[in-house]
Amino acid sequence: MTNITLGQYLPGTSPLHRMDPRTKLCSLFIFIIALFMAKGPASYGLCVLFTAFAAILSQVKLKLILRSLRAIIFIVLFTAALNLLYTPGEEIFKVWIFTVTREGARIACAMAVRIILLVAQSSLLTFTTSPMSLTDGLETLLSPLKKIKVPVHEFAMMMTIALRFIPTLSDETNKITSAQKARGADLESGGLIKRAKALIPILVPLFVSSFRRADELATAMECRLYRGGEGRTRLHELKYGKVDAAGYAITVIVSAGVIVLARVFGL
Amino acid sequence: MTDLLTVENLTHIYSPGTPFEKKALSDVSFSIGESEMTAVIGQTGRGKSTLIQHLNGILKPTSGRVLIHGEDIRSDKRLLRAARFAVGLVFQYPEYQLFEETVLKDISFGPKNMGLSNEETERRALEAAQIVGLSEDDLSKSPFELSGGQKRRVAIAGILAMEPQLLVLDEPTAGLDPRGREQIIGYIKNYREKHRTSVIFVTHSMEDAAENAQRLIVLHRGSILMQGTPFEVFERAEELKSAGLGVPKVCEVISELRSRGINLKTAFTPEAAASVIKGARARD
Amino acid sequence: MIEFKNVSFAYEEGAKNVLSDIDLEIKKGECVAVLGHNGCGKSTLAKLMNGILIPTAGDVFVNGLSTRDEERLFDIRRAAGMVFQNSDNQIVSSIVEEDVAFACENLGMESAEIRKRVDEALSAVDMLEYRTHAPHLLSGGQKQRVAIAGVLAMEPQALILDEPTAMLDPRGRREVLDTVLGLNREKGMTVVLITHHMDEAALCSRVVVMHEGRIALTGTPKEVFSQVEKMRELSLDVPQTVKLLYELDSSLDLTALSVKECADQIEKYLRG
Numbered sequence: 172m173t174n175i176t177l178g179q180y181l182p183g184t185s186p187l188h189r190m191d192p193r194t195k196l197c198s199l200f201i202f203i204i205a206l207f208m209a210k211g212p213a214s215y216g217l218c219v220l221f222t223a224f225a226a227i228l229s230q231v232k233l234k235l236i237l238r239s240l241r242a243i244i245f246i247v248l249f250t251a252a253l254n255l256l257y258t259p260g261e262e263i264f265k266v267w268i269f270t271v272t273r274e275g276a277r278i279a280c281a282m283a284v285r286i287i288l289l290v291a292q293s294s295l296l297t298f299t300t301s302p303m304s305l306t307d308g309l310e311t312l313l314s315p316l317k318k319i320k321v322p323v324h325e326f327a328m329m330m331t332i333a334l335r336f337i338p339t340l341s342d343e344t345n346k347i348t349s350a351q352k353a354r355g356a357d358l359e360s361g362g363l364i365k366r367a368k369a370l371i372p373i374l375v376p377l378f379v380s381s382f383r384r385a386d387e388l389a390t391a392m393e394c395r396l397y398r399g400g401e402g403r404t405r406l407h408e409l410k411y412g413k414v415d416a417a418g419y420a421i422t423v424i425v426s427a428g429v430i431v432l433a434r435v436f437g438l
Numbered sequence: 439m440t441d442l443l444t445v446e447n448l449t450h451i452y453s454p455g456t457p458f459e460k461k462a463l464s465d466v467s468f469s470i471g472e473s474e475m476t477a478v479i480g481q482t483g484r485g486k487s488t489l490i491q492h493l494n495g496i497l498k499p500t501s502g503r504v505l506i507h508g509e510d511i512r513s514d515k516r517l518l519r520a521a522r523f524a525v526g527l528v529f530q531y532p533e534y535q536l537f538e539e540t541v542l543k544d545i546s547f548g549p550k551n552m553g554l555s556n557e558e559t560e561r562r563a564l565e566a567a568q569i570v571g572l573s574e575d576d577l578s579k580s581p582f583e584l585s586g587g588q589k590r591r592v593a594i595a596g597i598l599a600m601e602p603q604l605l606v607l608d609e610p611t612a613g614l615d616p617r618g619r620e621q622i623i624g625y626i627k628n629y630r631e632k633h634r635t636s637v638i639f640v641t642h643s644m645e646d647a648a649e650n651a652q653r654l655i656v657l658h659r660g661s662i663l664m665q666g667t668p669f670e671v672f673e674r675a676e677e678l679k680s681a682g683l684g685v686p687k688v689c690e691v692i693s694e695l696r697s698r699g700i701n702l703k704t705a706f707t708p709e710a711a712a713s714v715i716k717g718a719r720a721r722d
Numbered sequence: 723m724i725e726f727k728n729v730s731f732a733y734e735e736g737a738k739n740v741l742s743d744i745d746l747e748i749k750k751g752e753c754v755a756v757l758g759h760n761g762c763g764k765s766t767l768a769k770l771m772n773g774i775l776i777p778t779a780g781d782v783f784v785n786g787l788s789t790r791d792e793e794r795l796f797d798i799r800r801a802a803g804m805v806f807q808n809s810d811n812q813i814v815s816s817i818v819e820e821d822v823a824f825a826c827e828n829l830g831m832e833s834a835e836i837r838k839r840v841d842e843a844l845s846a847v848d849m850l851e852y853r854t855h856a857p858h859l860l861s862g863g864q865k866q867r868v869a870i871a872g873v874l875a876m877e878p879q880a881l882i883l884d885e886p887t888a889m890l891d892p893r894g895r896r897e898v899l900d901t902v903l904g905l906n907r908e909k910g911m912t913v914v915l916i917t918h919h920m921d922e923a924a925l926c927s928r929v930v931v932m933h934e935g936r937i938a939l940t941g942t943p944k945e946v947f948s949q950v951e952k953m954r955e956l957s958l959d960v961p962q963t964v965k966l967l968y969e970l971d972s973s974l975d976l977t978a979l980s981v982k983e984c985a986d987q988i989e990k991y992l993r994g
Contacts, residue, residue: 303817335816338858343534349496350535353527354596355551372547375537379582384811390774391812394804395825395872396796402830406823406840481893587760613807613888615759615918616959642891645962684892687962687981694985700992708962712969719992 180301185230186414187299192308194415195296198422202292205426206285213438214429215284221425222288222295231298239294240287247283255279304407306330311409324400332388340381347376440508441469442636443493443525443604448502450488462488464660465502470604473634475627477647480657481683486640487530489657490606493638494525506603523552526602530609532593536581541572541592544581548600559599566599567592569632570625587618591625598629605630607639611646623650644686648672648706656683672706723880723912724748724771724802729780731766740766741935744780750879753906753913755923755943758932759957764916767932768884771914772802785879800829803873807885809865810858818860818868819844819853825876836875843871846909847901863894867901874905880912881905887922899925920947920959924979931956948976 182188187195202221209215226236260274300308310327317323351372352358358369432438450463462484470476480486491497492504495511495518503510504521511521526548529535538544545566549559567577570591576584581592594610610626611619623646630637641647647654648668655665658681664671671678675685675693688711692702702718705711726746732739741763748754758764769775770782773789782789784798806812815821819840826836844850847867857865866886873881883902887895899922905911915926923929929946931939933956939946947953947960950968960968963984967974970991978984 301817303815303820331815335814335857338856339810342858346529347535349491350527350529350532352496353494353522353529354535354548354600355522356547357551372535372537376534379537380534387806387808387811388814391804391806392814392824394772394774394799395814396799396828396876397824398796398828403827404830404833404836405827406820406833406836408833481891585761616920617759617957682893687984688966690981691963691966691984691988694981695988698985698989700989708965708969711966715970715988715992722992 181231181235181298182301183230183299185228185299186417187225187229187295189412189414190299190418191409191411191415192300192304193312193409194411194418195300196305196308196312198418199292199296201422201426203289205429206288208430208433209281209285210433211438213436214433215281217425217429217432218288219284221421222291224421225292225295229295229299231295235298236291236294240290243286243290247286250286251279251283254282302334303331306334307405307407307409324403328400336384339384340377343380344373344377347373440505441471442507444469444505444508445489445492446503446505448489448492448504449500450492450497451500452484452488454500460484462660463492466657466660466662467502468655468662468665470636470638472636473630474636474653475630475651476636476638476653476655477651478638478640478655478657479642479644479647479683480640481642485657485660487608490527490608490638490640493521493604493606494527495521496527523600524602525604525606526597526600528594528597528605528607528610530612531590532597533586533589535593535596536589539580540578541581541584542567542577544592545595545599548596552600562599562601563595566595569598569629570595571621587614587621590614590618590622594622594625601633602635604636604638607637609640609642611641611643619646644684644689644706648686648688658683668706669704673704723750723752723785724914725783726767726770727781727783729770729777729782731763731770731775731778739778739935741770744937746930746937748880748912748914750912751906751910752928753903753926754915754928754930755926756914756916756930756932757918757920757923757946757958758938759918762932763935764932765884768804768882768914768916771880771882772799772804774804800876801878802880802882803876803878805866805870805873805881805883805886807888809862809869809889812869813857813865813872816856816858818849818855818857821857821868822871822875824872829876839875839877840871843874846874846905847871861894862890863897866890866894866898870898870901880914882914882916884916885918886915887917887919895919895922920961924961931958943979944977947979950976 206218209218255271255275256269258272258275258278260272263271263273263276306327310323313323348358356369356372361369445466445468448463448466452458452460452462466489478486478489488497492499495504498512503512505511506521506524509517511517536544538547542563545563546559549562572588572591572595576588581589584592597605607626611622614622626637629635651668653666654668654671656663656671656678663681664674672685672689675689678685686706688708689706692705692711695702703714705714726744729741729744730739731741744767756764756767766775770777770789772784773795776789784802787794787798789795789798813821814824822840822843823836826839841850844853847870849864849867849871852860852864857868860868881902887898890898902913902915903925906913915922917923924943924947926943929941929943930937931946938956939949939952947964950960950964950972953960961979963978963981964976967976967978967984967987970988974987974991978987
């Protein structure tokens, strides 16, 4: 019951695991720009190769990556179908009122590849980066925003605490549900309104206990000298290493390659 | 005559087929007769709370059966629903299940779900409230205004009001002070005498079990290590200790005296031990 | 180390006092148990010890600093670390070592120094091997030990524990108790243990019994628990060994807290 894997982090020691979260976040960002500038088979092909390279490097099982893609298969098919059928251009064949054009087929393929690569790359990020270090990475990357009074530290702290309490609260939900079932609460039958009403005996105790937890946590944090983000240091200082230099270099070279292929040579 | 409740070869495995697979119960069998008070004792682990959630059908056995009056509660849907009400389950820290605007409404939640009339619901709720020592004043309060100990009593009353044939309590006194513990146990005993209900309570206090139960079931690593009267169980104090389970301090004193060559009968409460020792002195 | 001078406390102005006229001194290196049933003011007493609550009347001093002095509150909290009942609600991070580092991070220490303190604190509670685990997968006793490590990392001089074992099973209780008593005996840590378990109090060097917001009894465990009638009046229990001797003959020496001491007394009674 308590074995929820958060996000979908899979602990490991691969080069991708060892990479600084900032490197991974920045690289993903750069890659996405390149991906959206890709045009022809050559530039898309390079994107696919880069993703495959990253996947091999991550040592994550192919099965798991495919599983994360399964969730979006409907979106992929739907987008592809829309583009396939509604793009005007040179006709290939016609079924009833639907016309499939050469342009449509090309765009449909491009869209499908884009979405799949996007999701695959993002999954690789969450597979190889613990939620905690992802939060750290985001906080550091966004820290310039502190200058314009964006509460970056507070957001990061909230994320950390939320991640910490998701399993606790999910456990608690299970416990309360069982307790109300034991009092004969019927959660399975009836229409929408009846079912929504049946949730009250679960939600009220959950809220009450969450408030109590929040209150106790705040006191405990104060007792451990928390005074906000100012002057705080970290156990794990984010540090760039060789693997990060390599990561940035490869990402920049591949992305530049994609953009040159697409925009200069139109491939 | 069939027993009120029979558990046959119950096994429960969590998350089977995954890396998190965990056997919480393995081949557990026992039965509970009418108006018996039974204590389930055991060390850490999910065994005890897993077991009790099978008794009213919240969990589904991996294998084995739970019978009420000889009928398998999973043999049809109607029996499963009936089991929810025949076996009243009070969870650990039950005060976290309170949600209604008033204490009275909260106690009435169970009986109302049983489909009882308003009058009957109210009669039962009032009676249950009285048994756990709640005052007239308390009934119209919000449950969230009450003290921790009072909340616990409201939650227990919520189950008593369902008038189950078997009352099951998971560590009803956890986190309470000695006075609170004594009170709760007193209320349960009173209710049991009045309604002749069978009671199972889960505890890890050997002292509580020894003082209050007529029968003990000792769970160890998900299976039953021993069951019987407190006398039968505590006679095997050495076995209990080697399984990492404690015995009441009094039992330890008696076995220490035996090892010094003083012949004494088994006793497991201070009062009983005192009279055993007095008897031994008179005999000499 | 911690001193209460004529302290009273009420949660609201005009409300009934939760604590009245408390005079108490906890010396460096002591291990003090505070006993009493729920609502007797023992948790309030704990919260006054590091300035979470400020007395309505009188003063509380930690290392000679008054908790009224807001400027020094940070130093007071650093000197008197606090552990609460529910470990789930005091662990901040989803990784054990990062949680233990929390206080050091707040102090703005260098990463290497934090690492050192985290490892020391985790070894002190015997949880070093669980350093990279997720707290929600640990047992109750383990979680509470992580919470203790989180406070130890501040290197406090006193450890105040507010019913740290109330939600634990016997094994967890033993783990936490052994840890706390070990810190007291081996490292000279001042310990204040708030509890309602008599057998836990029996292991401390001094027991303070609270009743209705006042100190009702204080002394060594033997002095306190041998007063069976007085304890009953306060509706508190005594250890089973004492109860047995009392049932046998109330004029016996009732200071037997261990099984051996109790057996000695009975042997004397039978052969005497």
